[in-house]
Amino acid sequence: MGESIGVAARLRKPSWKDPRLLIGLLLVLGSVAGVIALVGTADRTTQVFAAREDIAIGQVVTEADLSIVKVRLDDVEAGYITVEQGLAESSVALQRMAKNQLIPRASLGVADALDRKPVAIALEEELPPQAVPGARVDVWVSMPGASSAFDAPEMLLPSAEIAAVTPGSTTLGSARTTVVMVLVTDEQMPKLLGAQANRAKVSVVWNPTGVVR
Structure with missing residues (x-):
C-alpha cells in the first residue's frame, strides 16, 4: 500500500508552484533570450560609404565616387559617414583615401579647411x-x-x-x-x-x- 502511494506521488502531474518546473522554465527562457540577443548583435550592421577608387586630397567627393557597404562598427560608428546621414554637398577630401577604404567623418570637409x-x-x-x-x-x-x-x-x-x-x-x-x-x-x-x-x-x-x- 505504501509503495503504491509513493508511485502515485511520483506520477502526479507537476503543479505550477513546483520549484523544479519554475527553475526549468527560467532556464529555457534564459537560453532563448541569449540566442535572440546573439542573433540581434550579429545582425547589427550599418550601411556606410567607402571609396570606389582612390580619392586625392582636394578632390570634390560625390556619391558617384563612393560605394555602399554593410559593416559592424559598434562604438566607432560616430567616426564614419553612414548612408542614413548622407553626404554633405560640396564635400572635399581633406585627406587621401584608398580604394575600398571606409570614409571617416574627419576626412571630408569644405575647401577652406584644406x-x-x-x-x-x-x-x-x-x-x-x-x-x-x-x-x-x-x-x-x-x-x-x-x-x-x-x-x-x-x-x-x-x-x-x-x-x-x-x-x-x-x-x-x-x-x-x-x-x-x-x-x-x-x-x-x-x-x-x-x-x-x-x-x-x-x-x-x-x-x-x-x-x-
Whole structure:
C-alpha cells in the first residue's frame, strides 16, 4: 500500500508552484533570450560609404565616387559617414583615401579647411616606382644661373606628400613628361610657384622615411 502511494506521488502531474518546473522554465527562457540577443548583435550592421577608387586630397567627393557597404562598427560608428546621414554637398577630401577604404567623418570637409593644396610639377625625369599617391618626396630646385647653366640644387619642399601621379604623353621632339601633384602649404606655396615661374629645374626624390630633414 505504501509503495503504491509513493508511485502515485511520483506520477502526479507537476503543479505550477513546483520549484523544479519554475527553475526549468527560467532556464529555457534564459537560453532563448541569449540566442535572440546573439542573433540581434550579429545582425547589427550599418550601411556606410567607402571609396570606389582612390580619392586625392582636394578632390570634390560625390556619391558617384563612393560605394555602399554593410559593416559592424559598434562604438566607432560616430567616426564614419553612414548612408542614413548622407553626404554633405560640396564635400572635399581633406585627406587621401584608398580604394575600398571606409570614409571617416574627419576626412571630408569644405575647401577652406584644406591646410595643403595640390600643385602640379611637370617632370621629364623618370620617377622611382615608390613615388605613388600617399608617398613622401623631397622637392629640389635648381635656379637658372647667369649663363645657361643652373645653380646648385637646393631642397625646397622636404617630405611633401604626393596627391596624384599622371603619366604624360610624348610629343614630337620632346621627352616624356610626368605630372606629379604634391601637397603644399600656403607658407611654402610662393617658393614653389616662384621657382616654376623662373623656369627652375625641379626634381623629385623619394623620401622613404617621410622625415623632414
